[in-house]
Amino acid sequence: MAVKKPSIHDIAREAGVGVGTVSRVLNERPNVAEATRAKVEGVMERLGYRPTFAARHIRTGRSQLFGFLTDQVTTTPFAHDLIKGAQARARQADRMLMVIDADGDDRVREQAVSNLIERGVEGIVYAAMFHHEVHVPQALHEVPTVLVDCFTLERDFASVVPDEVRGGREATERLLEEGHRRIGMVTNDLLATKYPAAVGRLEGYRAALDAAGVAYDAELVREGLGNADSGYRFAHDLLDLDDPPTAFFFGTDRMAMGAYFAFAERGLRVPDDVSVVGFDDQHYIADALRPALTTMALPHSAMGRWAVDHLLTAPWGDDRLPLQRRLPCPIVERGSVGPVPASDAGEEP
Amino acid sequence: MAVKKPSIHDIAREAGVGVGTVSRVLNERPNVAEATRAKVEGVMERLGYRPTFAARHIRTGRSQLFGFLTDQVTTTPFAHDLIKGAQARARQADRMLMVIDADGDDRVREQAVSNLIERGVEGIVYAAMFHHEVHVPQALHEVPTVLVDCFTLERDFASVVPDEVRGGREATERLLEEGHRRIGMVTNDLLATKYPAAVGRLEGYRAALDAAGVAYDAELVREGLGNADSGYRFAHDLLDLDDPPTAFFFGTDRMAMGAYFAFAERGLRVPDDVSVVGFDDQHYIADALRPALTTMALPHSAMGRWAVDHLLTAPWGDDRLPLQRRLPCPIVERGSVGPVPASDAGEEP
DNA sequence: AGTTCCACTGGAATCGGTTCCACGAGGGAG
């Protein structure tokens, strides 16, 4: 350890001015003579001065800090997009983000919230890695909070989630628009209707068919588990039907990936023989498939950005109902959707 | 805004004690009478008191904070494991982690380092998302720093990286041990020997062959680009050889994934007809493939943990050469490696 | 010449903690 870091007093003494003047220079206040400013800045430069943020914080009460807390264990690759989105918005506003991975442990999570509050955060983003209902630490009520990709049953926090229904509808519409009428769907785990990602996407699928005047056929819908095996198995199942689908909508990209292997085994080419739309835009999968997979992107970055933006701009004093926001899942066109194959096209009027 | 948050002085007044006593209770010092402690704690509870971290920080000089700064744009799913590892170790030591995604912008990065220093971090972890040489902001010299998955040419910072050579050797050994002698390898982009992930893994491959007394055959080695297409194309290429390989070692899981499609097209089953080892353990790919892919895991979590541990425990005063640490890449056994197929086994003595 | 105004400046008070010194009470030893 060489020497103690210089403080504003050291600068003042060295420059032969008062501490107030140094502070004014530091904060670029207008009422400082140019000569004085230059002198002070010279001394700062020479001594390698850096302001101490904590001192400013304690005096002004502004921490310029937001907390970002993740729910549960997060082995998904989504976390990072979320953080990036949140951080991008925070940086615009000259704020920093304290990220904490709560690791699925309730006590860790409570502890983390306490820590963040003690560090004076101006708000907290509480993010789940898949869309579901959550129970959050009580202390979150002490500070402005936005829930991301999740919600409480009581709706007592602002929240932002993907618009699953609309995503499911648009995915299906994309296939309808190419002329497909027999569209197979494999949903995520519907598990007691708890997961919006499963229920909502299926609802969107039905809505799109309705709007297009295509009758819903329960035989074309299977309940998968979200993994590659489900996609593989149910793709085979559906293709074994008497009147098999010409297109598939999978509730996850991983299921779509499993299905690709089923297609390969049957000698079916994507998108010539069969069209596919996935969901999630896990681009390390979607990009790597051959052909690359057209899929619905979860708006992780946008949700992260929205959350911080809301923390920055929403009026936190009043008692209005916390905003519940849905963000669209844009389609990412790659190469897995094509027109109905000629042999099937005859079915069209 | 209801009322001002209570400070230690409010607690002292309310409890009829001095501020020193409140501070002692807060810090669980032994020399406080039990009755006093109870009384003070009661008042704290009643007033919903929370200490202000910044005040403690400014007085004690301890920020209990580390910075975590990422290099470049990080669209990889690895970032999160790294952060989790670092954070787990930080939490053990009761520290927090400030994560900043520098987004590939030099000025943002410099700014971030300044911010972190002004916030009084006790050290900074500078993490790349793939193993390469980096140029870091000058200001990092002002504070203890560990480089993760990267290094400077001058070796003037402590650094921790994956042991690529050993990983390549062990991957190859796994195949040799099943009796394979013709082992194809597709490397990452070797680009002017800049990337240890490419050069090192190949070196390991050669070392393993050497040790097993298997002659190196340049024909079996191709230089890919790390993506699925490379794997697909070179798998076909290698299988077209007169004496094709019975096993493959791919420098990335994505290339292995591409190869799976080539195998499927040729009716080759993994691992019965052909064995595969990947690298990276991108488990969303490796798990989803059928059969799941045996691959070498990049020790992201361990590197993150090591980095923070080093910041905590290394002696930062002295001028010894900064530690350059290599961490092993453990093999993750899934289902893509099997013995040499019977039809080829005849070649063995 | 006297007054007013303005630009600029110094420094005390303050934020919410920690730390240290001084002090009073009580107990044990001599």
Added chain:
DNA sequence: CTCCCTCGTGGAACCGATTCCAGTGGAACT
């Protein structure tokens, strides 16, 4: 009974910034 030590305690000083009030000196105005 005195001395000393320990335990528990109060409160001033301090950490490094910001903020505000009270000057100071000179220019402009009357």
